[in-house]
Amino acid sequence: MKLLYQTHSPYARKVLVAAHELGMADRLEVIHHETSPTRRNDEVFAFNPLGKVPVLIDTGLTLFDSNVICEYLDHLDGRSRLIPTDAVARYRTLQLQALAQGMADAGIAVRWEAERRPEALRWPAMREGQRAKIVAACDYLEAHMDEGLATDLGAIAVATTLSWIEFRHVHDFQAGRPRLAAWYARFCERPSMLATALSGDTLD
Numbered sequence: 001m002k003l004l005y006q007t008h009s010p011y012a013r014k015v016l017v018a019a020h021e022l023g024m025a026d027r028l029e030v031i032h033h034e035t036s037p038t039r040r041n042d043e044v045f046a047f048n049p050l051g052k053v054p055v056l057i058d059t060g061l062t063l064f065d066s067n068v069i070c071e072y073l074d075h076l077d078g079r080s081r082l083i084p085t086d087a088v089a090r091y092r093t094l095q096l097q098a099l100a101q102g103m104a105d106a107g108i109a110v111r112w113e114a115e116r117r118p119e120a121l122r123w124p125a126m127r128e129g130q131r132a133k134i135v136a137a138c139d140y141l142e143a144h145m146d147e148g149l150a151t152d153l154g155a156i157a158v159a160t161t162l163s164w165i166e167f168r169h170v171h172d173f174q175a176g177r178p179r180l181a182a183w184y185a186r187f188c189e190r191p192s193m194l195a196t197a198l199s200g201d202t203l204d
């Protein structure tokens with residue numbers, strides 16, 4: 001399988017960490033792509049009409065986005081190890097993933113208003129509104145993250161999003177949130193996280 005990837009994407013890292021946790025990383029050919037709405041990448045558009053990574057290309061099947069790819073990988077060997085089948089646990093996992101996706105989306109919006117958009121076009125109220133979502137989401141995680149959180153897709157999504165928020169200095173989520181900070185530090189020691197460090201700059 002080919003994974004159209006980006007070394008500085010929280011969504012792509014989520015997929016790769018999931019593959020490592022499932023013991024499938026060696027089945028992926030990981031190909032880095034730069035993407036931005038202001039710089040069309042035709043190779044990515046050939047597989048995803050949204051022009052975004054990650055994209056997974058398997059025999060006879062092309063999949064986007066990261067949520068769909070993670071669900072596919074989780075079902076590939078007939079067992080579901082990252083998305084629980086029990087209803088309560090399943091929706092808790094999917095909700096955490098949705099929260100993490102929203103945080104990553106808000107973080108990218110913050111970066112547009114803080115540094116990516118030409119200076120004259122930046123909108124501070126939008127930047128602060130998006131940043132407030134991240135702060136509220138981190139407070140929610142601090143209140144809801146229990147120490148024994150399973151290594152499921154929700155946890156992977158939260159950890160990879162937080163790693164990107166830290167990498168891009170979007171918000172100091174560890175300050176004043178000891179439970180979240182301790183959980184994150186532990187999760188970052190996992191081989192799946194150590195093997196997938198973020199790197200690189202966005203090119204617009």
Ligand SMILES: N[C@@H](CCC(=O)N[C@@H](CS)C(=O)NCC(=O)O)C(=O)O
Pocket residue numbers: 006008009010011035036037038050051052053054065066067101
């Ligand atoms: N919801 C998508 C988001 C993917 C996404 O936004 N990827 C970024 C890289 S971090 C991208 O390729 N952006 C290019 C663009 O917005 O045109 C997912 O979960 O896969």
